Amino acid sequence: MKITKVAVIGAGSMGRGIAQVSAQAGYQVALYDMNREALKQAFANIENMLGKAIERKKITEQQKADTLKRILTPASLKEACEDAQLIVEAVFENLEIKKKMFSELDSLASDNAILATNTSSLPITAIAAATKKPSRVIGIHFMNPVPLMKGVEVIPGLATSPDVTNAAMQFVESLGKIPAKAVDYPGFIASRILDVMLNEAVYAVMDGNDPADVDKAMKVCLNFPMGPLELIDLAGLDILLNVMETMQKELGDKYKPAPLLTKMVRAGYLGRKTGRGFFEYK
Ligand SMILES: NC(=O)c1ccc[n+]([C@@H]2O[C@H](COP(=O)([O-])OP(=O)(O)OC[C@H]3O[C@@H](n4cnc5c(N)ncnc54)[C@H](O)[C@@H]3O)[C@@H](O)[C@H]2O)c1
Incomplete structure (x- = not known):
């Protein structure tokens, strides 16, 4: 399945970076946070990061404008997930919160969508078990600050399908980053x-x-x-x-x-x- 729209849930330090690099790579991005203030700050931070990239001559004014145009900030989780082929969760690092979020995402996402978590340490297999289709759940662990760090760990859970793992590795590469596969063990590698x-x-x-x-x-x-x-x-x-x-x-x-x-x-x-x-x- 071709990924064209990426939903990013949680607009903190990590979510905003994931939204930025996805939009820079040409994806339509829906960035959602339960806290509207965090969303506003995230958007301002992305603008600022892109401004710095212009100063370093990494991107042009036009690329900045195009990137910002691709990032929408819908008012509901449902709207964010609509038509997204990939959903990347970056909310608080708490297993109960993530399990609740994945059970919601499972019902809101389209059937074939991949559900990824950016967790730094929680078991992907346990998060996946909160859904009816654990085969589509995977860890995509970006490093901080996301726009500057090249490596991304990709962590299949016990039930993750090989197709989902391959799609996640390709997505990471499409962002100009390098995926490193890790076994689902606390802290990964x-x-x-x-x-x-x-x-x-x-x-x-x-x-x-x-x-x-x-x-x-x-x-x-x-x-x-x-x-x-x-x-x-x-x-x-x-x-x-x-x-x-x-x-x-x-x-x-x-x-x-x-x-x-x-x-x-x-x-x-x-x-x-x-x-x-x-x-x-x-
Ligand atoms: N900070 C890092 O260096 C780093 C590095 C790699 C991975 N991570 C992981 O990324 C995830 C996010 O970390 P962060 O540093 O961006 O956290 P953060 O606290 O900066 O941001 C989390 C955001 O999620 C939002 N949120 C929380 N619950 C939500 C919900 N139910 N629905 C919608 N939005 C919700 C909060 O409002 C907040 O804006 C964590 O799992 C963390 O372990 C963090």
Whole structure:
């Protein structure tokens, strides 16, 4: 089945990026969020990102205008799903919320539509089991920030059909990105390995290291393009905590979140999006 319309559900940090790159690749996009304010912010953010791409001479004014024209922001989930051949869910990282969402999507989507989740860590097989047709459910795990990151993990669940997996891999390639297939195990490949390191960076702060020194050491000694704490601030401390908790539950205490991470999330220090994480943002 040819994909022409992509519905993106959830217009937070990830949903807005997925909507942008899909529209840039020529797809019609319906971006939906239960929070109209988030949707407005998402649209402004996409405009801003495209503006920066013009400054870097990556796209033209005309391409920006065409991309924005392809993104609609319907008022209901039903309208967003109508005629979409691919639906990508990017709502909160919570299994119950995602299962409820997939059961709704299952009834709203057309029969052959592919239902994808952008979850960082939750089991695709469990999300798929909330639908009547788990063969059409798959994980398409974009990296943050979506417009800049090349790699995307594609994670079939236990019941996902090979056709759906192939279509998802082709969709990722059509965005100019590179798909990497991963087995449906908590954290898949990239998050599982990276997040243990990020959690360890939080322990280093607990041990008394200055956050700036932790980031500096990783950048100058190991050639990291960005410090781990800066990266946690970008992704969201709540997001890392959610992933660590899921992995701890499923894989054991090796993945126990650092107590400081839990404490900072409780304080509302979620990183860039709240203006404060390991660093402060104006
Ligand atoms: N932030 C990252 O670095 C990152 C990277 C890869 C994957 N992910 C995954 O992507 C997903 C989204 O993460 P995010 O960082 O964009 O989150 P976010 O909190 O920035 O955005 C989530 C959006 O979903 C909306 N939403 C929540 N429930 C909804 C519902 N029932 N219907 C419609 N909209 C709803 C919220 O209003 C919010 O705007 C999560 O599963 C997360 O684990 C995040």
